[in-house]
Amino acid sequence: MSNLFEMRVPQLGESTRSVKVLKLLKSEGDRVSADESLLEVETNKAVMEIPAPISGVVNQILVDAGATIDVGEIIVRIDGQNPVHVLGDNFGQKRKGEQRVPRVSNDPAWRQENLPPLQVSLIKNMVHSKRDIVQVSIESQVNWSYIDDLKKAYRKSSADKISSLGLFTWACGEAMRSFDKFRARLIDDARIEINESAHIGIAKSCGDDVLLTPVITLSGGPNHFEVQSKLKALLSDANASSAYHSVSISDMSAFDTIRGTPIVVSPSVATLFIGTPYWGFDRDGSKVRISNLILSFDHRVINGVYAANFLSRIKRNIASLRRRECGAA
Structure with a gap:
């Protein structure tokens, strides 16, 4: 069973309000894997690729190369299923038949914090590059x-x-x-x-x-x-x-x-x-x-x-x- 997922421009930095689309890396009808890059954008700090959050088929692309779009704006609709993401050796993957969940500790000796958006983007680029x-x-x-x-x-x-x-x-x-x-x-x-x-x-x-x-x-x-x-x-x-x-x-x-x-x-x-x-x-x-x-x-x-x-x-x-x-x- 498939579902239509609306992908929006993520928050790529505290001061980032909009991004410029430099390049579309997929076309409507293309298959896409979770964490595979969909488009390349430019913020006021960096050029980065935005990956697909799910695997599926690109149903509709709502932006053009060269356009400036706001954070939160819908950019792509994907027909697919939402995978479970785990940051680790098998980043963004799961074994067949296995339900992977993020490892979160309730031990008070551990504290959680969000990675800077630019670092998250770099991690994803590194994972893609390794592949x-x-x-x-x-x-x-x-x-x-x-x-x-x-x-x-x-x-x-x-x-x-x-x-x-x-x-x-x-x-x-x-x-x-x-x-x-x-x-x-x-x-x-x-x-x-x-x-x-x-x-x-x-x-x-x-x-x-x-x-x-x-x-x-x-x-x-x-x-x-x-x-x-x-x-x-x-x-x-x-x-x-x-x-x-x-x-x-x-x-x-x-x-x-x-x-x-x-x-x-x-x-x-x-x-x-x-x-x-x-x-x-x-x-x-x-x-x-x-x-x-x-x-x-x-x-x-x-x-x-x-x-x-x-x-x-x-x-x-x-x-x-x-x-x-x-x-x-």
């Missing part, structure tokens, strides 16, 4: 003395300061100019589309366990000072919001985190992790400070050799800049 993306990770090391040398050189010779994140963002953007699949997104199982610019998301903590990924767009090969200037403005902008990016950077170099496996969240195709520098040994056996660079990528779009060459290009860009600016071998 869809074929994620592979590779690791390399960069000689951190190259970063230290560049920062020292600029402190002495220029009023402009540059950060390690600025240098890696520039190096990544330069590499993306040559490796166009890192500027791509998957359309379907047989097609990708490639953007002419590099869209790089910078992971940024906003407190209350909320993570945004504001985006820096690089076109035409800007130099490292121009990238640093854009990056500084982006990270200091309290209104900067998440948006589309094909590559994201998670810079943990200042957080005493040597190694971590970054995840790729659709529609991105790669995430670069920068670890905290530590003492190690160079290829010639000399003791140096090194940092782990870990690149996770979507194997549906990018193969291992292509990813390894991309990561190597980022390192070479840093080394070449050091030779040019510091006169070092």
Whole structure:
């Protein structure tokens, strides 16, 4: 037995009163699974996908791409049955014949609180990405003395300061100019589309366990000072919001985190992790400070050799800049 379910625009933030519809991901008559994305919207803080609350068939779509709609407004009618949702290893699923119910404790030692709406949206995107993306990770090391040398050189010779994140963002953007699949997104199982610019998301903590990924767009090969200037403005902008990016950077170099496996969240195709520098040994056996660079990528779009060459290009860009600016071998 089926029932017609009216899906409304959810409350996506305390200050959010309306959203703009960027893209419809389903058409009338399409089958949809619970937690499968139905449409992509933009709030004043982020771009996010709104998932279907039930499984069934899309009966009616009441909005158009480009429209601005209010929170609480009906957007889709779905002909289906309402599943039981559980947040856990089998998020949004239940075993056949089993009635799953949320685990709620009556123990006064436990307290309940709602997750921030942006975090809820990110969780859903992560779940979808884990299901869809074929994620592979590779690791390399960069000689951190190259970063230290560049920062020292600029402190002495220029009023402009540059950060390690600025240098890696520039190096990544330069590499993306040559490796166009890192500027791509998957359309379907047989097609990708490639953007002419590099869209790089910078992971940024906003407190209350909320993570945004504001985006820096690089076109035409800007130099490292121009990238640093854009990056500084982006990270200091309290209104900067998440948006589309094909590559994201998670810079943990200042957080005493040597190694971590970054995840790729659709529609991105790669995430670069920068670890905290530590003492190690160079290829010639000399003791140096090194940092782990870990690149996770979507194997549906990018193969291992292509990813390894991309990561190597980022390192070479840093080394070449050091030779040019510091006169070092």
